Amino acid sequence: MSSVLLSVTNLVKNYGARRAVDGVSFRVLAGQTVGLLGPNGAGKSTIVGMLCGLLVPDGGDIVLGGERVAPGAAAVKRKIGVVPQDLALYDDLSALENLKLFGALYGLRGKLLLERIDKVLGQVNLADRARDKPATFSGGMKRRLNIAAALMHDPQLLILDEPTVGVDPQSRNAIFDTLEALQAQGKALIYTSHYMEEVERLADHIVIIDHGKVLADESPASLHSRLAAQAALRVELAEPAHAALLDGLRSQRGVTSLNTEGAALDIGLAQATDALPVMGWLQQAGCRPLHFATARTSLEDIFLNLTGRTLRD
Amino acid sequence: MTAFFALVRKDLILFLSDRRALVISLALPIVIAAFFGSLFGGSAKTSAIDVALVQQDTSEIGNRIAAGLTSDPNLHVTPLALADADKAVRKGEQKVAIVLPAGFGEAAGAALFGGGRKPEIALLYDPSQPAVLAMVKGMLTQQVMSVVSAEMFGGKMGQAMTERSLRQLDERAKNDPDSRVLRDMLASVQKYQALPAKDGAAAGPSKGLSMPFTTADRQLSSGIAEQGYNAYAHAFAGMGVQFILFMGIDMGIGILLARRSGVWSRLLAAPVSLTQVLLTRAASGAIIAFALLCVVFTVAVFGFGVHIASLPGFIGMALCFGVLTASLGLVIAAFGKTPEAARKIAMFAVLVMVMLGGAWLPSFLFPQWMQTLTMAVPTRWAIDGLDAITWRGMDAMAAVPAMGAQLGFALLFGLLALWKFKRV
Numbered sequence: 001m002s003s004v005l006l007s008v009t010n011l012v013k014n015y016g017a018r019r020a021v022d023g024v025s026f027r028v029l030a031g032q033t034v035g036l037l038g039p040n041g042a043g044k045s046t047i048v049g050m051l052c053g054l055l056v057p058d059g060g061d062i063v064l065g066g067e068r069v070a071p072g073a074a075a076v077k078r079k080i081g082v083v084p085q086d087l088a089l090y091d092d093l094s095a096l097e098n099l100k101l102f103g104a105l106y107g108l109r110g111k112l113l114l115e116r117i118d119k120v121l122g123q124v125n126l127a128d129r130a131r132d133k134p135a136t137f138s139g140g141m142k143r144r145l146n147i148a149a150a151l152m153h154d155p156q157l158l159i160l161d162e163p164t165v166g167v168d169p170q171s172r173n174a175i176f177d178t179l180e181a182l183q184a185q186g187k188a189l190i191y192t193s194h195y196m197e198e199v200e201r202l203a204d205h206i207v208i209i210d211h212g213k214v215l216a217d218e219s220p221a222s223l224h225s226r227l228a229a230q231a232a233l234r235v236e237l238a239e240p241a242h243a244a245l246l247d248g249l250r251s252q253r254g255v256t257s258l259n260t261e262g263a264a265l266d267i268g269l270a271q272a273t274d275a276l277p278v279m280g281w282l283q284q285a286g287c288r289p290l291h292f293a294t295a296r297t298s299l300e301d302i303f304l305n306l307t308g309r310t311l312r313d
Numbered sequence: 314m315t316a317f318f319a320l321v322r323k324d325l326i327l328f329l330s331d332r333r334a335l336v337i338s339l340a341l342p343i344v345i346a347a348f349f350g351s352l353f354g355g356s357a358k359t360s361a362i363d364v365a366l367v368q369q370d371t372s373e374i375g376n377r378i379a380a381g382l383t384s385d386p387n388l389h390v391t392p393l394a395l396a397d398a399d400k401a402v403r404k405g406e407q408k409v410a411i412v413l414p415a416g417f418g419e420a421a422g423a424a425l426f427g428g429g430r431k432p433e434i435a436l437l438y439d440p441s442q443p444a445v446l447a448m449v450k451g452m453l454t455q456q457v458m459s460v461v462s463a464e465m466f467g468g469k470m471g472q473a474m475t476e477r478s479l480r481q482l483d484e485r486a487k488n489d490p491d492s493r494v495l496r497d498m499l500a501s502v503q504k505y506q507a508l509p510a511k512d513g514a515a516a517g518p519s520k521g522l523s524m525p526f527t528t529a530d531r532q533l534s535s536g537i538a539e540q541g542y543n544a545y546a547h548a549f550a551g552m553g554v555q556f557i558l559f560m561g562i563d564m565g566i567g568i569l570l571a572r573r574s575g576v577w578s579r580l581l582a583a584p585v586s587l588t589q590v591l592l593t594r595a596a597s598g599a600i601i602a603f604a605l606l607c608v609v610f611t612v613a614v615f616g617f618g619v620h621i622a623s624l625p626g627f628i629g630m631a632l633c634f635g636v637l638t639a640s641l642g643l644v645i646a647a648f649g650k651t652p653e654a655a656r657k658i659a660m661f662a663v664l665v666m667v668m669l670g671g672a673w674l675p676s677f678l679f680p681q682w683m684q685t686l687t688m689a690v691p692t693r694w695a696i697d698g699l700d701a702i703t704w705r706g707m708d709a710m711a712a713v714p715a716m717g718a719q720l721g722f723a724l725l726f727g728l729l730a731l732w733k734f735k736r737v
Contacts, residue, residue, distance in 0.1 A: 052582040074584035082582040084575030092330050093323065104319030105583035149579070 002029040005065060005188050006051075006157060012059030013046050013212075020046045022212040023060070028157065028188055028205075033179075035203030036192040037303065043212040044192045045085070048161050051190070052082045065156060078106055081155035083147050085162045091135040095126060095145055098134065099152055106153035120148040124178050140171020147178060158182065159190045164198060176201060196303070210307045223302050231272035232301075235265045235282065236291040245285055252281055316585050317593050324597030327567075338560045338605050343612050346552035349673075350545030350617060361389040362445055365398040365410035365437075374418025374464050381456040382411070388452060402437045409449045410437040421461045422474045467506060475503050543620065543704055549613040550699035551672030554634065554692055557602045557609075558667065561638040562659040564598045565645025569652040587734060591643060595727065598639030599632070606631040619703055626702035626709030633719040634695045640726035647733035666692045675700075694718040 006028040013021040021043045028034050038044045049055035051062060053071045062069040067076040082088075089098050099117045103109075108116055121127040124144035134142050143163060150158060160179070164172045179189065179202060193199050199206060200220060208216040216223060240263045241249075249267065250258055254274025259266040269275055275294050282289065328334060368379045383390045393401060398410035412435035420432035434453065438446040465471035482496040571577045580590050610627065613619040621627050641663075649655025667673070669683075670692025676684055687693045698715025701707045 049578075052578070054578055054581055071581075072586065077582065077584040080582070082579060084578050086575035088575030088579035090323065090327060090576065092327050097323070097326065101319050101323045102579070102583070105316045105580065105585060107315050107584075109315050146575075 002031055004028075005030045005032075006190075007063045008047075008051070008060070009063075010060040011047065011050060011057055011062065013043075013050060013055065014058050020212050021050070021057075024209065024212070024214050025060075026207045026214060026217050028190060030156075031183075031186040031188055032205055033183055033189040033191060033203050035199035035206045036190055036209060037194065037196070037199055037206055038192075038209035039194055039307075042209045044209055045161060046212075047209070048082075048159055048190075048192060051159055052080060053077055078153060079156045081150035081153065081158040083150045083158065083160040083163050085165060087134070087142050087146050089134045089142065089145060089149065091133060094131050094133050095121070095137075095148075096130045098145065099149060102149040103152040108153060116152050116154070120151045123151060123181065124148045125174065138171065140167050140174055143167055143171065143175055144178060147175070151182075155187075157188045157190065159192075161192050162194070163191075164193070164195070172198075208303060208306060215306045216302075231269040231275065232295045233265075233267040233269055233275050233278060234293045234295070235267065235279075235287075235289045237263045237265065237287055238290055239263055241265060241287075245287070248285060249278070249281070252278055254278065316583070317589065317596075320580075320585075320590065320593035321597040321600070324594065325600065328597075328601050334560065334563055338556055338601075339608060342549070342552040342556040342609050343616075345556075346545065346548040346609075346613070347617065348548075349552065350543075350548035353544035353548065361387055362409070362449060363407050364388050364390050364449060365393045365401055365407040366390050367393060367395045367398045367410060367412040369395075369415040370413045370417040372416075372418035373468060373470060374421065374460055375413055377460045377464075378413060378418075378456050381460060382453070385452055385456070388449070399437060402439055405439055405441075408439050408442045408445045411435075411449070411453060412437065418461070418464065418470065419474075421457065422465050422470060423478075425461055425465055466502065472503075472506050475499055475506065479503065543618055545613060545617040546619045546704035547675055547696075547700055549609060549617070549619060550696050550703065551667070551670075553606050553609040554670065554695050554699070555663070555667040555672050557605050557634070557638055558641065558663045558692070559660075560602060560605065561598060561642040562645060562656065562663060564594065564601075564639065564642030565649065565659065566652045566656050568594060568642070568646035569649050569655055572646075573652065588731065591731060591734060595636075595639040595643055598642050599635035601635075602638035603631050603635035606634060620706070621703055622706040623702045623709045623712070626707075626712045627699075629709060629716050630695070630698045630702060630712050633698075633716040633723070636723045637691055637695065637719045637726075640723040640730070643730035644726045647730035666690055669693065671696045691719060691722040694722075 004027050008027070009025050011021055011024040012019070024043070024047060026034070036044050036047065046055065050057050051069065053069050053073060053076070056071060064076050065079055067073065067079075069076050069080075090101070093101070096117060099120065100113060103113045103116055117130070118127070121130055124147055126141060126145055126148065129137070129141065134145055137145065147158075147160070147163065150160075164175055167175065176198075179191075183189065183202070189202070191199065191202055203220065205219055206216065206223060207214055241260065246258060246260070249255060249265070254270045255267055255278060256270050257266075257268030267278060269278070272294065279289075279292065364382070366379060366382060368375060370378075379390075379392075382388055391401075391407065393407075393410070395412060398407065398412070401407040402410050414432060414434070417432045417434070420430065424431045434457075436446065436450065436453075438449075465474065479496060479499050482492050482499065485492040568577075571580075581587060610619065610621065610631075614621060645655055645659045649659070669687045669690045670676070671679070671687070672692060676687060676693060676697065679687065694715045698712040698719070701711045701715065702709065705711075
């Protein structure tokens with residue numbers, strides 16, 4: 001079993017009378033990727049600020065590798081790499097100069113500094129652009145250089161605060177490839193996002209935050225099992241279904257929920273394989289579906305189920 | 314120290330790669346200082362006053378007065394007709410026109426000895442040049458007194474006039490005891506006129522009245538007398554201070570922009586403290602300001618003949634001013650809410666500070682109350698200190714109060730900035 005790398009216990013942060021973070025606790029194991037999920041204003045960035053030692057908590061503890069994280073704790077800061085949401089680069093310095101600076105901030109110099117620059121530029125596939133300024137880079141390349149800067153001192157824990165904001169799908173995939181390579185090397189990651197699909201792809205543990213509180217702290221599989229519906233069927237009829245049809249549908253095996261929207265039916269299913277018998281019953285009941293679609297329930301649905309609002313609220 | 318040097322190095326590279334900043338911080342102060350310096354006299358020791366001379370009196374006295382004025386190094390005399398002189402003064406092409414009326418010489422001689430009616434010399438002057446009028450009057454008085462008295466005591470015109478005056482006084486002396494005394498004096502003058510000229514001395518003119526004193530003019534504004542006053546020295550000090558403070562504003566705005574982006578968070582997430590980050594920014598700002606002032610004054614010395622009386626004094630002043638500039642940048646960054654708003658307020662504040670500090674017009678031209686009041690303005694100390702070790706020709710010790718005051722202001726600004734940063 002992996003050891004605990006980061007332990008966050010009952011974390012509290014107030015901004016005046018407003019409590020932005022309210023008793024948050026979670027853990028990150030060595031080599032684990034934790035997805036910190038929540039809508040804008042949920043408290044994710046405040047938590048990240050405290051994890052990085054930028055903000056002083058009003059209560060609670062953050063312990064990384066046995067040491068407390070605090071603004072003045074230089075030794076523990078060396079174990080953390082931060083990829084801020086905004087591009088934290090100097091546009092007028094070359095990629096090489098940017099990395100030299102961020103490496104030197106962690107005490108790297110001389111041959112070791114240059115070796116680390118070569119290594120991280122290779123990790124983010126920017127080795128051939130070392131002498132170019134970020135101002136000449138695409139959005140995706142800047143994001144990758146942003147990650148490279150955080151890797152310079154080879155941190156044990158990499159904290160990524162929404163690292164794909166404003167990035168095209170191709171560049172996003174390039175970033176995921178980089179992060180998956182880091183996972184393969186055993187690096188622990190905390191990944192904040194309000195894109196469910198990103199977290200589903202990367203995280204092996206998910207912490208859902210809303211209004212500064214933890215709503216869920218478990219694996220994606222465990223989260224899925226919480227929901228009765230594992231699959232969904234959407235059927236569009238020629239005209240709105242009558243009450244008898246809806247009652248009959250609810251009594252079918254595998255149907256866990258039923259919602260109507262005009263002439264459309266949203267049917268929750270216990271398993272994806274329940275879709276076929278339900279479609280057969282509808283045909284027998286005289287329905288002629290104009291269109292139908294099946295889908296697996298996503299973390300988006302789980303979040304909606306937990307908070308009553310969508311991640312992008 | 315690795316982090317400290319890396320942060321300072323980063324700031325220096327960023328500054329040097331910003332051509333706009335380089336132009337504003339280096340080229341503009343030099344160009345504007347050159348303009349202001351030349352406006353206030355440049356490095357010339359004296360500048361002759363442009364004067365038009367309308368010579369309507371062609372007598373011996375009139376000719377000699379004209380020759381005397383023309384040979385005066387303080388005047389640049391242009392002979393003109395009355396109408397042209399009038400027009401030239403109205404247009405501002407000539408500051409003053411001297412109109413020497415016909416018969417002036419004879420009338421002046423009569424007025425000198427006999428109490429005759431005094432002739433009038435018209436002076437036409439540009440109303441924007443009242444000080445020049447006073448100077449021209451002084452030089453004209455000297456010339457007229459010298460020439461007229463010389464003629465009266467030794468010239469033919471003077472002899473004839475003495476004889477005529479004696480005859481008139483003989484008539485009046487019968488009834489007027491005072492006229493008798495005057496007659497005796499003129500008789501002595503006649504005897505003096507009759508004396509033969511001394512060897513090697515020209516007759517006539519050498520016997521004229523001359524000023525009963527001479528002046529020994531020594532410039533005490535500069536350590537080396539032959540250097541003379543150089544208006545460029547003050548202009549380069551003023552403009553250097555102004556534009557380097559503009560660089561200080563850019564430094565502060567740079568911090569605000571870094572705070573807006575993720576760079577500030579990344580810096581503080583590293584194992585360096587806020588105080589260290591601020592100190593490195595102050596250090597790089599001070600180095601840049603010091604280097605800029607050195608370059609500006611190098612151009613001033615080699616291009617415009619500005620004399621630096623004390624190199625240690627200059628280096629000390631430049632270092633202290635560098636620290637002051639950096640601390641100003643920190644205050645702007647600490648108290649500025651947004652880069653845009655902070656830039657506007659800071660530009661206004663700096664312009665007021667350099668104006669009150671005497672960057673545009675020397676502070677000695679201010680009224681006394683304003684000279685006292687502006688001691689509370691840091692730029693006043695910066696400019697006065699630079700003036701002291703340049704055109705005033707003083708040593709480093711004379712600039713120590715200015716250095717101390719700047720460091721005091723820098724400390725105050727630095728502490729204010731640190732306090733504000735730590736509150737956020």
